[in-house]
Amino acid sequence: MNQAKWWDEYEIKARYIPCFVATVFPVHFAIQFLGHAFWQSLAKDVAWLVVANLTLPAVVTLALIQVQCAIAKHWVEEGVFGKGGINFPTTAYLLFQDSFLSGKVKLAIREKVLKDFNFALMDVAEEKASPQEARKVAREAVGFIRRSVGKGAMTHQYNIRYGFVRNLVGGAPLGFFGSVGCVIWYGANNNLPAFLMFTFFAIFFTTLVLFRETFLVKVAHQYAEVLFNEYMMAHRSIK
Secondary structure, three states, X not given: OOOXXXXXXXXXXXXXXXXXXXXXXXXXXXXXXXXXXXXXXXXXXXXXXXXXXOOHHHHHHHHHHHHHXXXXXHHHHHHHHOHHHOOOHHHXXXXXXXXXXXXXXXXXXXXXXXXXXXXXXXXXXXXXXXXXXXXXXXXXXXXXXXXXXXXXXXXXXHHHHHXXXXXXHHOHHHHHHHHHHHHHHHHHOOOHHHHHHHHHHHHHHHHHHXXXXXXXXXXXXXXXXXXXXXXXXXXXXXX
């Protein structure tokens, strides 16, 4: 039996782990600031938490994970690659205006897409006349390619890597504010080791926010290269 989607490799490595890394900081600060007694008292007042045998901090963490994934999708990914990923490298590579791939490889991919899926991308003249429509057509072609390649030999791993970075960056604001809260808390309590540790993490999350486009573009290009390489290396075309 296949693993449930919510517990497969992608969900664990690309969503839950980076989300947990970021959300643990605001949750830790909330626990320190409000105190364990507050959470225990609040949990007793919410019957379903007791029935489910869950602690309130765990529930808060799960809720923040969902918020973080939404932020990663709409603020981070769409902020860098446009709505619906219209400017994602996989789309750009198929356009004549993009020079990342050689013309020979680009034409080979286009010919294979036409042969495999009976789907023609716009030619140079059509692309110049309607660049936005050309991007939409290219994005649709990428959808066919992704379904054809599936997990591939390495595509799945690079997809996980991209998802990890995207969701970690998406959680950076939560991680930053949680870290700053802990810096203030432990500084006020003269706990130097904890103060220095959370200062480091505050700088780390700040770096992720400031250079989010650099990080995301890099892993997106890596994923795109692997996807097209594995598509072109397929032993036979789809009939």
